[in-house]
Amino acid sequence: MKITSLGYLRVESPDVKEWATFGPEVLGLAVSEDLAGQPGTVSLTNDDRPGRLQVSEGPHNRVQCVGWELPTAGDLDDAVATLEQAGTTVEWGTAQECRAARVRKLVRFTDPAGFTHELFYGQLVVPGSFRPGRGTTGFVTGGQGLGHIVLVVPDLAESLDFFCAVLGFRVSDEIDFAGSTLVFLHVNPRHHSLAIMAVPGMRGMHHLMLQVEDVDDVGMAHDLCLDRDIPVALTLGRHTNDRMLSFYIRSPSGFEVEYGWGAETVDDSDQWAVTHMQSTSIWGHRPGNAPAPGCMEPVEPAAS
Known part of the structure; x- marks a missing residue:
């Protein structure tokens, strides 16, 4: 696919x-x-x-x-x-x-x-129409798409098999996280357009990532969130796998928005090797003052 x-x-x-x-x-x-x-x-x-x-x-x-x-x-x-x-x-x-x-x-x-x-x-494109809601240099989209999302699923193996074997996603790498495994999947040079992790009996969205063009856009957004007392879920930090420098804020809809810059891209040649890591961040990304995630729901067990 x-x-x-x-x-x-x-x-x-x-x-x-x-x-x-x-x-x-x-x-x-x-x-x-x-x-x-x-x-x-x-x-x-x-x-x-x-x-x-x-x-x-x-x-x-x-x-x-x-x-x-x-x-x-x-x-x-x-x-x-x-x-x-x-x-x-x-x-x-x-x-x-x-x-x-x-x-x-x-x-x-x-x-x-x-x-x-x-x-x-055939998604609609209106050239020159983007007018940001506040001063920013813009976002990394184009062939990399909107950004990435991280989904919580009840059964990691089942979902991973579906996304890879049926939909054609490719694994970028894996990280041990909170007693589970985060698996990062790509379909273009963006390091991951989707990541999935398992929480038994639960389903939901952890976060949406938006990548900006300039590191100063991250800093200015961070200051703005502090000035407006917007709940910070994770402080500024840098990820181990894609090297994204980012912070996470809680959206009005319960999921988090990762606001980041500087992610490395994947080379999908025969030389690409899936790696395994034991930490999501090189530094930072410490828990902030946001409440518990609110975009999760219980999943009814499958009928036997």
Whole structure:
């Protein structure tokens, strides 16, 4: 399967209105004007593709859908055949759903952990339209996509098999973390577009990462969060695997946003070797003052 990047993320939240200021004023995202006016929805982006991040009003903090980009209509057809061969039920998006997602065509399915994913091709691009919500040099997107997400799943082996064997993700490296294993997966030069870790009986999103172009953007965002008393989940630090310099803040929807700079990219040649580490950070990333994560939900055990 030829997934090329993380294209978009849609989440549900009872605190959607807070994103109207948190997105542009804190994160520096742009409000996607072509999607404005939808009742109960805040639509944001970090580049010239509107609606990269959509937050819709709902009773719970949860992931609604993760959108993954494919190059062409033919690749989408091939992906459907691969999913169906693997026993996964696939639903084609309606014309209205494709217009709302700003893509040509999409298909929808559910992974073994219960997350909804969409595969699409032909995402809308409006050149020169990105207007950050505050002063920033911009974000690293393009072929690397929106950023990365980290998902919590009840069964690591089951999810890892699905993402690698069926969807075609490739392992970058692994880190021992909190008695579990974090597995980092890539589909393009970004070190990871997805990472997964297991918490038995639970499902949810740990964080969304946004990568900025300049290290000073990280520092200024960090100062802004301190000035506004925005809960810091992890202090400034540098990761062991992708060398990202970043900090984590708690979003209005319970998951964390990693705001970072300077990540190394992967070389997907035959020389790439998966490594195993025992710490997530070289320095920093100490626990801050944020409350417990709020974008998690229990998973019903599978029927025997």
